Amino acid sequence: xxxxxNTFKNNLSTIYLIGTPIGNLEDISKRVIDTFQLADVIYCxxxxxxxxxxxxxxINKKLKALHKFNEYSISESFIEDITKYKNIxxxxxxxxxxxxxxxxxxxxxxxxxxxEVNITSINCGPAYIHALxxxxxxxxxxxxxxxxxxxxxxxxxxxxxxxxxKTDSAICFYESVHRIQSTLNQLxxxxxxxTKIILARELTKLNEQYLRGTIEEICDFINNDNLTxxxxxxxxxxxxxxxxxxxxxxxxxxxxxxxSLINKKISKKDAIKTVSKKYNINKNELTxxxxx
Numbered sequence: 001x002x003x004x005x006n007t008f009k010n011n012l013s014t015i016y017l018i019g020t021p022i023g024n025l026e027d028i029s030k031r032v033i034d035t036f037q038l039a040d041v042i043y044c045x046x047x048x049x050x051x052x053x054x055x056x057x058x059i060n061k062k063l064k065a066l067h068k069f070n071e072y073s074i075s076e077s078f079i080e081d082i083t084k085y086k087n088i089x090x091x092x093x094x095x096x097x098x099x100x101x102x103x104x105x106x107x108x109x110x111x112x113x114x115x116e117v118n119i120t121s122i123n124c125g126p127a128y129i130h131a132l133x134x135x136x137x138x139x140x141x142x143x144x145x146x147x148x149x150x151x152x153x154x155x156x157x158x159x160x161x162x163x164x165x166k167t168d169s170a171i172c173f174y175e176s177v178h179r180i181q182s183t184l185n186q187l188x189x190x191x192x193x194x195t196k197i198i199l200a201r202e203l204t205k206l207n208e209q210y211l212r213g214t215i216e217e218i219c220d221f222i223n224n225d226n227l228t229x230x231x232x233x234x235x236x237x238x239x240x241x242x243x244x245x246x247x248x249x250x251x252x253x254x255x256x257x258x259x260s261l262i263n264k265k266i267s268k269k270d271a272i273k274t275v276s277k278k279y280n281i282n283k284n285e286l287t288x289x290x291x292x
Contacts, residue, residue, distance in 0.1 A: 002213035002221060003111070007118045008206050013082050015110070016089045017103060017133045019096045019123040025056055032123045033057055040085035043078070045092040045102050066090060068102050075109035082110070082117050096124045098133040100140075108136040111212065120208065128172040131200040131234040134210065137170050139239035145173035153179070154186045154280075161190055161243055171237040180233045181222050185278045188219045191241045198236040199227075207231070223274040224266075251289060254279065258290060 007014070016035050021027040036042065036059050043066035044050035050063065066074060081088060090097045090106070097103035107119060121130035128144055143164050148156050160171060175183050184199070193216035202208050209228070211218050221227060254275060261271035272290060276283040 002211065002217040004221075005118055005210040005212070007120045007208040007210070010118070012116055012118050013086050013088070014118040014120060015082070015107070016087065017097050017107075017119070017121045017124065018089050018091050019121075019125065020050075020053065020091050020094055022094045025053060028053075028057070029123050033059075035087075035089060035122055036061065039087045039089040041081060042089040042091065043106075045097075049093045050091060066102050066106060071102055071105040072109075075106050078106050079110060079113050079115055082115050096121075096129060096133055099124075099129060103133070104136065104138045107134070108138055111136040119210070120204075122204065127200075127203050127232075127234050128174070128236070130203045131198055131210075131236050132170060132172060134200075135170070135198045135236050135238075136212070137196070137198075137236065137238045139168050139170040141167060141169040141239075143169050143171050145171065147174045147176070148183065150179060153183055154190070157183075157187055158190055161237075161241070164239075165241070165243060168239045170239045173235055175233045175235060177229050177231065177233070180227075180229070181277050182280065184215070184219055184222060184235070186280055187235075187237075188215045188278070189280075190244060191215060191237070192244060195241040196238040198234075200234045200236075201228075202231040203234065205231075219278060223278050225270075254281070254286070255290060 016039065018032055018035060020032070036057065039061055041062045041064060043064050045067050047063045047065055054061065090103050092101035092103070095101060098107060110117060110119065119134045121133045124130045124133050132142055143160065145160060164171060193214060195215045196213070197215050197218060199211040199218055200209065207230070211221065258271045258275050261274060262268055272287050273283060276286045
């Protein structure tokens with residue numbers, strides 16, 4: 001089921017995945033300190049290690065252990081805490097939780113539950129690491145592509161998907177506001193419709209938004225003009241994807257899809273526009289085919 005999170009525009013409880021200094025404690029940011037002070041409980045990889053940081057910051061909070069040996073066993077009580085506390089923080093001994101450190105399994109369990117909660121990252125470096133940490137994906141590796149070559153998006157995606165399909169690697173890339181719909185629709189033709197992806201924008205800002213769902217669910221969402229087209233986008237593809245070996249477009253099925261949208265009270269013009277974007281078909285040509 002598609003989950004649409006507008007992090008700072010609701011009253012839900014929030015899980016903060018907080019990056020901590022990898023060595024020099026002076027690298028701590030003001031926002032991290034503010035969030036620690038806001039937190040009702042802080043889950044730590046090792047409470048003894050984290051206590052040194054909190055003593056330096058003169059912060060006294062309830063600490064709980066979250067490490068690689070108890071991630072599964074603690075998930076149920078963690079979810080119970082979401083209903084008890086407004087703000088929960090997760091940190092590792094150093095660096096970013098969920099990235100080669102504990103946290104991803106718990107976040108995965110939270111997302112699979114029915115509990116409504118915000119999951120966001122703070123002080124985690126690049127935008128794609130912020131999104132990956134909050135994804136709930138548990139792959140041990142990730143491949144970052146930066147911005148795709150706008151002249152060869154489909155070719156680049158196909159090459160990377162084929163190369164990493166057997167490596168347990170999440171795939172991360174950025175896309176502009178002008179190409180996000182087209183790129184995701186092209187992606188939907190290359191991977192199975194059940195593949196889970198994350199679409200994130202405006203990370204750490206007031207308008208931060210996460211869409212979590214299958215490629216099919218997210219394409220349906222953006223093709224119906226539900227997505228606010230503002231800011232740069234980060235896309236994360238779960239490592240557990242399968243490739244579609246060959247895509248053959250049956251125009252009869254395309255017309256049926258347009259008609260299905262029209263039956264949902266969507267105008268013919270908008271229905272044709274939506275389907276043309278989804279399958280990367282020239283809109284004028286599709287219009288002619290529809291009316292012939």
